[in-house]
Amino acid sequence: MEKLKFTFQIKPAVDGKSNYIAITSIATQDDKVFLMPEEYQTVSLHKHIQTSKTFVTVKNTLKKRYQTRSVWIKTTEDILQTYVDEDGNMIFRDQFLEETTQEQLAFANKKCSEDSIMKVLEKIIESQQNKENQSIKKLAERFVIEKFDGKNSSAYQWMEVFEKECARFDIVKEEQKIEIFRLFLEKSCTDWYSSMMMKLTLHSEWSEWKSDFLQTYANKGWATSKYALSFKYQAGSLLEYAVKKERLLLEVRKTMDEGTLIDIIAAGLPDFITDRINKEEIVHTKNLFNELGRLEHLVAKKKFIKKKEDTKMTREKCSICEKLKKGVRYHSEDSCWFKEKINTEKDKKQIKLINNSELECELQCEDQKN
Structure with missing residues (x-):
């Protein structure tokens, strides 16, 4: 064999981003075609082909993915030993190469190109779907x-x-x-x-x-309606109460008119607040909200007065400090610093009384003897 025809093709790598040059088949001068196994197609495994002048030209020619070139390469002793055994069989790395015809090879190449086009289309569709999913998420936001x-x-x-x-x-x-x-x-x-x-x-x-x-x-019970109607102001912001009450009522019945809304919201307010609001001036719920915002200081003032009264209730004069003439101090007797001192004095007085009573008994006994 004076020469062999090698078919080169640019294929995508596993990552799908980079490319590599592959040897897909080898043909002889008598038109016999042998397929190169997939795992041995990368040109880096064919060192003797890489060193040939023809391959340099092929490398400069192939520039796009899936481009192919079939070229004759003059066989050297090293090339023959690599691809042909002693009996003239086509081999590579101790494996016999599969023989095919030019028609079958053309059909296989066509199918391969179709598969590659399908893969490209699948990737395009997948990317479009990803874009649609991303756009849906953006819309949802x-x-x-x-x-x-x-x-x-x-x-x-x-x-x-x-x-x-x-x-x-x-x-x-x-x-x-x-x-x-x-x-x-x-x-x-x-x-x-x-x-x-x-x-x-x-x-x-x-x-x-x-x-x-x-x-x-779907809510089939009355619990939600009853809660919305009975919801009353307890503490905190008047405006926050009114907004929440309106939401609860509208969730129960969206078609509720503004007059009914205003009446039910006002029914849950304290009397000292509603007494300061002129009902005739409240036409829309926003009017009521404005009035409640204006009256927020009354709630804060009441809270402050109550806190002050509670503080006075907790302040008591300490009788221990008064007895010891330490001045007027406000704290409980249990936490008084001088509690131990006054308890010691009480114990001493008690001991003194006991001793006096014992002495009196002894004297009475002596008088009886005499």
């Missing part, structure tokens, strides 16, 4: 809605707000709605979502998800 945890007052009102937000950001595809829906669920609701995903999958109708959600989390 702009949604003006709190997360649903199963304890929200009204599942119907929450769902209504969610669908309005989807419409505001032109999210009309059912798959996108179902996907973004997950981002606004938390706690036990995430388990419900996982179960629904197993039952319906992502490629189902949004109406099915919505119906199941409302049937699961």
